Amino acid sequence: MHAMILTFVIPAVALIFTVAFFGLWWNNRKCIHVLAFSACFASIAIGVAFNIWISANVGLPGIVFYHLLSMAGLLAMMWGLTVRHGQKAPIGAYGATALFTCAILWIASAAGEVSAMKMAQNTNSALIMAMMATNLWHYSKDHWADRALIWVLSTLALFGFVRPLLTELSDVLFGGGEAGAATLTSIHALVLAVLLTLMALCLAAMVISDNMDQQRHEAAFDPLSGVRMRGAFESDAKALLQYAREEGLPVSLIVADIDHFKAVNDAFGHVAGDRVIAGFGKMLGQMTRGRDITGRVGGEEFCILVWNCNLTQAAKMSERIRRAFAASSHCKENHDVRCTASFGIAEAERDEGYSALFERADAALYRAKRAGRNRVAADGELETDTSETVVDFAPRASLVQRG
Structure with a gap:
């Protein structure tokens, strides 16, 4: 039984x-x-x-x-x-x-x-x-x-x-x-x-x-671009900066902004603007490495924290992304929508926090925009001239106001 x-x-x-x-x-x-x-x-x-x-x-x-x-x-x-x-x-x-x-x-x-x-x-x-x-x-x-x-x-x-x-x-x-x-x-x-x-x-x-x-x-991830949203990016970036300090490895921050994005929305509508954002996010995912961290920190502003990468190497990466994005098309019906992006980069200094690093990279971004957009600017001296498109670099102490 x-x-x-x-x-x-x-x-x-x-x-x-x-x-x-x-x-x-x-x-x-x-x-x-x-x-x-x-x-x-x-x-x-x-x-x-x-x-x-x-x-x-x-x-x-x-x-x-x-x-x-x-x-x-x-x-x-x-x-x-x-x-x-x-x-x-x-x-x-x-x-x-x-x-x-x-x-x-x-x-x-x-x-x-x-x-x-x-x-x-x-x-x-x-x-x-x-x-x-x-x-x-x-x-x-x-x-x-x-x-x-x-x-x-x-x-x-x-x-x-x-x-x-x-x-x-x-x-x-x-x-x-x-x-x-x-x-x-x-x-x-x-x-x-x-x-x-x-x-x-x-x-x-x-x-x-x-x-x-x-x-x-x-x-944690933006459904449109597929990269981290601001809060998740900043949290992960701070953790990676701390780990880089412990390991004694270089880390650089790239801040990118899509040029004249408002004009795209005004001319072609928000659907076209969403396609541009999605295309840029997808490109960042394809052109960065597994240990790199990407995030969307504003409407059309993105960040990449590049692991084990000095300023010159970050400039080369930014230039590759800039060229690829400028050559890509975001079609909407019969319109061939093309956009460019500007980049600012800075290499983290010893014991430097995320906020200070972002401020330097963001300042370099605005120099790139003031210089004509669709280019890369670095906060610091590059080891070599990576490309004629990297048109601007400045000493560590040089910060500019937004405008």
């Missing part, structure tokens, strides 16, 4: 998490991998329920169908985990192993080899669990839920490998007869129920953590 009750726990728990993951997916339907987690637990719920209530009456086809349902659930989970990390799941290869296992089950069942059937089922499931744990180990170990899921999957894989052995030793470990078989069934059901619950809780924690990260990202 107790064994039967514990066996019913597994489909009940799986059904609860099927609904829970479906609700999480419904709340954010862009996360298709969450729907795969729901499908995984739905497959487990249906498969175990089928195995308890129906398979005994349908014989060999029922055994194969139960295994296919179980493998479908595991493959859905594998697909969801790999998609979450931007990888491609080897569904075809593992699907082929599931079909091969079904063939073994059919032959073993027809021959009455119960032990071979259980060995094939459990080994196939354990192998897929082990592969999922291995893939997670390579893709992500940063969050506690990822690390916990690795351990749960590894434990499930280990349980799958030793379960046939426990079955064979049941007479020795638990005594023979119905009582021993019931004890073994209870242990199997309890262990699986606990591990499946832990697996579901880890997956749920991963999904919730991903949603929170997405919300933080949306709060």
Whole structure:
């Protein structure tokens, strides 16, 4: 009786998490991998329920169908985990192993080899669990839920490998007869129920953590340009400046402003202006490096904190961006909308804070604008003449007023 009750726990728990993951997916339907987690637990719920209530009456086809349902659930989970990390799941290869296992089950069942059937089922499931744990180990170990899921999957894989052995030793470990078989069934059901619950809780924690990260990202990044908004940029820039001081590495700040942006809005409308902003932000993302920080600090004003980069190198980067932006087109209907940008740069001095660095780079930007726009100006002396477009540089103490 107790064994039967514990066996019913597994489909009940799986059904609860099927609904829970479906609700999480419904709340954010862009996360298709969450729907795969729901499908995984739905497959487990249906498969175990089928195995308890129906398979005994349908014989060999029922055994194969139960295994296919179980493998479908595991493959859905594998697909969801790999998609979450931007990888491609080897569904075809593992699907082929599931079909091969079904063939073994059919032959073993027809021959009455119960032990071979259980060995094939459990080994196939354990192998897929082990592969999922291995893939997670390579893709992500940063969050506690990822690390916990690795351990749960590894434990499930280990349980799958030793379960046939426990079955064979049941007479020795638990005594023979119905009582021993019931004890073994209870242990199997309890262990699986606990591990499946832990697996579901880890997956749920991963999904919730991903949603929170997405919300933080949306709060920190400008949806139009795709770069950080002012508050997030300044916070990250201050942290990177502090780290650069500790490492003794150069850091430069580039302040860029799109020239005559108001005229674009007046002549072509705000839709065209939005395209210009989006195009400039996309270009910054393509032409900066992974450790660089970009941000939109005003309507048409952008900043780049360039990691491990002195003034001359920052000037060269600014010039490359300036040329690329001047050559790009932001089409609106029949109009070829083209814009330019001006740049001001400054290299951080020792123990200099972000505000002082921004003030110097901003002052250089306004010198570039007063000199005719569509150019780069530096606050400080360049090591070499990087380009004739870098038309202006000034000593550290020279600051100009806006105008």
